[in-house]
Amino acid sequence: MIDALTLAVGLTALALAAWCGFAFSRDQSTKDWHFIGMAVVSVLALVQLVIGVVRLAGGDKPAQGMAIFVAYLIGSAAAVPAAGFMSLVERTRWGSATVAAGGVILAVLEVRLYDIWGG
């Protein structure tokens, strides 16, 4: 797709995971700053979703199929917000661990998206 954006989403997701993993190791729940970080990563993933759909509408074809590509786009846009909501409910270190796991999952999804688009 757009390699730079895929890379940016993947790296920010990993940074978010490391940051929340640090909070977990210090026995802290997610704070306002963490949620701002989650918002940044989520916006990047949403931009990627929009660009991906626009490219599909423009006639581009992912190497491994349209359905799988769209499924991964939606999954990558939903991953961090879903983890964020769970950490809102869980006000302990385990809420931080949930967001950290969400960041790692998003990074893995980005690697897969790159493969699916490029083959």
Add this chain to the structure above:
Amino acid sequence: MTRTSEQPAKAAFDLGQGPGRLLVWLYGVFTVAAASRSIVQMILDFGRAPLAYVLSAVAAVVYAFITYSLVRGGPAARKAALVCCGAELAGVLVVGTWTLVAPSAFPDATVWSDYGMGYLFIPVILPVTAMMWLRRAPSNAGRTGEADPSGV
């Protein structure tokens, strides 16, 4: 079994709190991953690897049930989830060995192929972690009624 609204809502969530919340999240993600994988593959080309796709669908059902049990909480859900985690672990080990011994039976991968290597081995780690949590999770029911035999 119906739950009356007078009961404290907290009692229903003893398995999905603290470390359990992380398990709910991971099981939820794997439910979506396994379900969407099998659905997409079955729709696109079921004939290519029917066994692999059906096994992915079975995995999705098991993951969904464990997620639901963790959220629901309570002694019955704990037992049901423990049984399912055992089935999940057995499934990963059997399918993982099967894919190594008879790769020709699997033209396409399942969630549990090669012991879940394509998923960072999380399919093997998750049921073990979940069983440990299910055995030691604090039970609200346990404090008032039946004792927790595991003795944390």
